[in-house]
Amino acid sequence: MVNRKLVSKALTMQRRKPTVYSTRWAMILCVLLSPFGNINASLASDTNTISAEKTTVINSQAKTSPCYLDGMAEQLQCGQITVAENPAKPDGTQIDIHFAILPAIKNTHPNEALLAIAGGPGQSAVEHAAGFDRLLSKVRQQRDILLIDQRGTGQSNILNCEDSSVTSTLAFDDESIDMIAETQKCLDQTTADITQYGSETALTDFEAVRTYLGYNKLHLYGVSYGTRMAQLYMRHYPEALATVTIDGVVPMQQSVLAIGSAIERGFQLLIRDCENNTACQQQFPELLADFTKVNERLAKSPVTEKVKDPLTNEPSTFLLTRSKFVGAVRMALYTPAVRALLPHAIHQAANEDYQAILGIYALSADGVGLAMGMHASVVCGEDIHRITEQMRKDAKESYVSANMIDGLEQTCEVWKMPPVDDDFSQPINSDLPTLLLSGELDPATPPNWAALAKKQMTNAKHLISPFATHGVAAQTCANDLIADLVNSNSVKDIDASCLEKDIRRSFYLNANTVEPQLAQAAPSTDDDAASQNATGTDKE
Amino acid sequence: MISVTNLSKKIGDVQALNQLSFSAQDGKITGLLGPNGAGKTTCLRTLFGLLTPDEGHTEVDGINVAEQPVAAKQQLGLFPDPFGLYERLTPREYIQYFAELSGMSRKDAKKATQDVIEQLHLNDISERRCKGFSQGQRMKTALAQAIVHQPTNIILDEPTRGLDVMSTRLLRDILLDLKARGHCVLFSSHVMQEVAALCDHVIVMANGQVVATGSPEELCQQTGETSLEEAFIKLIGTDEGIAA
């Protein structure tokens, strides 16, 4: 009796402050993101925002201690290891690498775990425990899920840049931002050795956590930028791995900044999808023209509107720049449900009604949950020097990526990282059972990226979901396929037929509905109406 | 030697034993003869300390049963009625078990069991379970149990009941053999012929009392009858007979 009370009392102590992320310039610079933590989170009212509240009991003997993570009711296990910030100087500055274990429901493989690696770069894996738990619930039936806050993110000595100014995100002019000064300010805030926050150093932490916890083999699930970490793991510690799943793949061979053409492609697919959809086509016949119209208008001069603040409802000024507009459109392409609103939002904007764009912009203006310092350490060390002529050419086509490359080049002038070796860009040579997942509609890592990554993988399968965007496992049945892979240790028997299931979301036809009224949705109401409609009102 | 002195016992409202006194000598077969309900079994149970007498005492080889029950019982072997066999045990197990209960070590008990099995010609059934044994086989097993530990005193409660001629004859031989070896044999019976054929000494009981003692011949003489049966009827038949 007495003991129990003590324990529960101890559990309620030690609350940590939620992580604060920089907001204002994150949207311009962030390269990849992952399906968690950005605008997805705020859509469904029952999911939670991206702050972690971890409660721990200090326990010196045990390797982990019970803790609670945001959005998960059950008691989990958390812990940390201390490593040298610079592995070459073992006696130098020490940092803590925090991790969390979602314990297997029935632990039939205590020597194995699935390590889920978050995206960004700069996302905290531990903070997204609830998302990973939903995604990997089948794997978790029999194996632990291990989440590690990569160094520089989450609780692991986060490299972040807190905003000094209090300017509203609605009113500030992102196009006039002085990237060099902002970065310098951020650099001045930190005492960390920023050169130690690249992917390969962080990988040694992952491996250290694995050996610390005594897992013989890890199954990997990497999403978005996490796929780079997973591939590095395959390169450096293949003996520690059982299977690998990479979802939204960034191939080692190229810089993530090649994203420009991917964004452009993603947008073109939106236009195509709307054109192919009877209802959308009828409602927004000039979608591309509408988009161009807004772009041209904003290119001349930004629009200033008197609005109510989307969150607080206070009267505010909304300065809509071209960069904010295309940034909002880009963010919306990540999430199928928000993507469905884009035709309406663009059409309204063309008619000088910016409410929907404001709504979409507000979703990500709060910050996208990235540790921008760590993000910069990765991109400046691993990607900026790999920008090719072709990429610059592509970038000219895409306003977003041109902006991004410009911004990052300025950032990296201040955020000085030694470039990685050329070996870094070698394709991954591996015979590990590897599943590569791509979404056809992905505005960040299109299917041909995964195809490139797969080149020298001898035991790999590449699956493309025709309807998913970025992060296939979270949107489709692919999460079940991960469980199949983990359980069978082989990609051979994976049956990907479920990916063909039509899970498209209908486009919003106005601010309220996605369903066309049958009387108006003319052509296809003939004999086979029921089945036709069950698979969508679209015509191919 | 067994002696019973002034034994009285009331069971319920019935005065089962009433100032009963007698003794049975070593090297002799003593018969306890009485009609049903005379108190024979009660008397024997008291001898084993299973019943506590209201009055009087019993001694086995001079040991007071009430005071030292274990020591007294060490000197006794009981052939009970009914036999109380364990149907799921073999005669060998059964006999050896009681040998050990009588205080023999496991090793000695084993040997004694083998001896008694040979003595009573139980070899052919010694490894079969008792379930389904004939009355004669049961009797032999029970008897073996009673004598396996070589007690000086052997008490048999209605030993011939339900036995066929062959078994009865076998029993008789064994009892005579025991007598010859100097054991004190006490048995209760209501069958005249048995008593007449075997006993050196007969105690006739009725209503919990001794009505006459002596050898079968003496009893006949006492009553003036030629057969023990007639004598017996005369002895227990009327109050006058007892007084005479």
Place this chain on the structure above:
Amino acid sequence: MNKLIAMVRKELIDAARDKRSVMAGLYYAIGTPLLMCGMFMVLIGQLTSPEDLNITIQKAQNAPDLVRYLGNKGINAVDPDSAEKGPDIKDIDIKDITLIISDDYAENMAKAKPAEVILQADNSNEKLQKSIQRLKRELQAYNAEMGSLRLIARGVNPQVMQSIKVNVQDQATPDSRGGMILGIAIFTMIYSVFISGMNLAIDTSAGERERNSLALMLSHPISTRQLVLGKVIAVTTFALLGLILILLISKVAYAFVPWQELGFSINISTDFMALMFAIGIPVALLASTLQLFVSFMAKTFKEAQSYLTMVLFVPLALSMAASYNIAPDALQWLPVSGQQQALMDFIKGKDIPMMQLAVSSAATIIISIALMLGLEKMLKSEKVVFGL
């Protein structure tokens, strides 16, 4: 001492050859865990919603986006008409749940009026409840998502709908979530101690008297204390054998049940088995003395059986009460229920309440000793020995 060993050996040989005693113990020890596991396997299959939940959706053409959304969540629409046509479709398990999409669904939705869907199902059907809840949950999620998007379209951050954020911190451990089932499992184990030795207890007391071998035994140079001890040890040993058997069977059998589908695991660990056995010793002692005491009081085998059935209800009720958390705290200190509680705490990963365990175990032993003394006294009474 020799006599005691001889007695115990004989009782065990005798009991081992008694099909009725052995079977009673065996059937229970083997049958109960298997039965429970079988039952739970069936239950789990019925209670959990199938991965692909097939339901009937009428007028699906009125809301294709909703139907596809549900499809992505594994809730598939099966057309009632086509089910009669295709032979292979008949094999699909279609749950008796119907979703009817109203004819004015699209019209209302376009005007931001609530669009109606009708969910028809028998909510009292236990087998359907999980599936109904799942469908409701997904409809709610779709509803929330559409609501959010409507707000976004109006330039409002959907976060405004979340006025409070409830973060539940469940104090349960993975083991304690299965507490109810573990309670029943422990209950069956404790019960096995009572069941396994019961037939032997009756056989060796009332049965022995009925076969007239009791008087014969008492005619031998042994003390009644030796006789009582011999019988108690034999019955206790038998009870503990039953316990070991049920523990072993449980360890194997429980591993086959897909508990994880209910969200917890049940693992009969070696530690638990050792503890259960240790705690089971005094309980087995109590069980055997109690059963012997009652059987000696009865005049016949049959009578002993019916008495025991009644008397055993007491420890059973104690154990049962402790396994459902309805018990008053006092139960923690009582025999049987105290041990049961300690075992449940152990398996739930809590600290074992040592004090309560010590008190209840001590009480168990004291009661056993009292019963043994009572037996000893009883066997000196002629009434008991001869069943008068």
